Every structure is written in structure tokens, then in C-alpha cells.
Amino acid sequence: MKREANKSLLDKFCTDFCKIIEKHTDYIIVSGFLAVASGRPRGTEDIDMIIPRINFDKFEKLHKDLIKSGFVCMQSGNPKNIYKLYLKDNLSVRYTYKDKPLPEMEIKFAKDALDEYQLKTKTKLKLTGLDVWFGSINMNIAFKEEYLKSEKDLEDARHLRIVYGRMVNESEINEIKKMIRRLRL
Amino acid sequence: MNQRMESVEKWAFFVKNNPKKWKKIHTEFINSQFKKSDDFIKRLLNQKDGIKKILELYHIENMRGYLGLFKK
Numbered sequence: 001m002k003r004e005a006n007k008s009l010l011d012k013f014c015t016d017f018c019k020i021i022e023k024h025t026d027y028i029i030v031s032g033f034l035a036v037a038s039g040r041p042r043g044t045e046d047i048d049m050i051i052p053r054i055n056f057d058k059f060e061k062l063h064k065d066l067i068k069s070g071f072v073c074m075q076s077g078n079p080k081n082i083y084k085l086y087l088k089d090n091l092s093v094r095y096t097y098k099d100k101p102l103p104e105m106e107i108k109f110a111k112d113a114l115d116e117y118q119l120k121t122k123t124k125l126k127l128t129g130l131d132v133w134f135g136s137i138n139m140n141i142a143f144k145e146e147y148l149k150s151e152k153d154l155e156d157a158r159h160l161r162i163v164y165g166r167m168v169n170e171s172e173i174n175e176i177k178k179m180i181r182r183l184r185l
Numbered sequence: 186m187n188q189r190m191e192s193v194e195k196w197a198f199f200v201k202n203n204p205k206k207w208k209k210i211h212t213e214f215i216n217s218q219f220k221k222s223d224d225f226i227k228r229l230l231n232q233k234d235g236i237k238k239i240l241e242l243y244h245i246e247n248m249r250g251y252l253g254l255f256k257k
Binding site for chain 1: 200204207211218
């Protein structure tokens, strides 16, 4: 009960959303929100989610369940458009609570072996107090240090390295960085 | 190391060493940001062309999903 009271609006939004998604498919939360949920005191208005590449029928059911549960897609109310104009082409779509433009959940399909590896190595993080699946700590550190590299991302990576201490595995991070160089740079 | 990174590290060690204290402080910080955003949206809605500004600012293409906000 006390733990519930300590949840931020962002925590609640993420948990509500993931409860619907997990009924239909696998997912992971990655990047900024992982750092924020792990205690980084910085602003973020969106949460990034990766899901496996699912077919239209499966997506339509997922979308309808989200709508029934009080969410809307910012780009379109038509699942066919969302699927064909965005997701199918590896473009992200954003969902929010109905009538509230913030916060946003930005969803995209897994687009390469790196995303599939992220889904395969998903983890729950006790420190966050959230019962949702995250991309691994090592994966997120590698992405922030090797691919994203902004001041904010390097600060996120430093924060993650400190708060997760023993979970940080340098040899895995280096392997992931090699994959990033091969597949994304 | 620059000053910003020093403060990042200082807070990270606080989180690591105070598992029962950091969350309350952090939640208040995050929630205050959303309160500010909500207040900003309300102020914008009271302006001329407020709805148009919100649609542009948040890249909302599905206006029907937000009709309740615009009716307030």
C-alpha cells in the first residue's frame, strides 16, 4: 500500500499501460524512463517501448483493448492506419490517457537483431518498484554510451552504473557496443 | 569531472545507499513536473487558438481522442 502511494504519475501510467500490452504480446521499456524509474531526477514526458513485430490482427486486438482501457493513439484512431502508415515502416506511435496529452507511451516494433536481443534479455528491476519488463541494464548503458551519447544520456549511464553496481557487466556491455557499431552506426 | 556529473554521482550514491528514502523525494519531483505541464496546458487552452497550439505542440493528429480536454 505504502509502495503504491510512492508511485509517481509516470510510474502509474507505465504500469497501467503495460498491464494491457502484456495480455497481447511481449514488450520492454527502454532508455530514459528506465533511468528515471531507477531514480534519475530528470524530466521526461514519454516512455519508450519496444514490442515484437506482430501481425495486423494481433495489433488490432491490442489497440482495441488499449482504447477500452482509456488510452488513445495520438496519430490516429484507426488501427489500420496506425499499423500500415507507422508501425509496419518501423515508425513509432504514441499513446496517452484519453483527453490527456501527457505522459506518452512511444511504441515501436523490434527492427533488428539488437532489438530482438533486448527483448530476449528483458528483466524486472526491483529498485524501480514497478512490475514491468525493462531492457537490461547492460543494454541500456551500452546504448547510452555508444549510440545516443548526449550529455543527458551519458549522465543516465553513469547513474545506472552506480545504482546497479554489481549487475553491471563490462564484457557484456562491450559485446553489445560491438553489435551497435555493426548494426546501427 | 564536471560539476554536473559530480551532482549526478552524488544523487546516484544517495539512491543506492538510501533505498527507503529516495523514492518519496523523487516522486514529488516527477509529479511536480506533470502539475506544471497540466497548468501550462490549461493556460494555453484559455488563449486565442489554444486548441490549435496544443495540437501542434504535442503533434496530435487524432483530435477526437482529446475532445474532453478541449470542451473544458
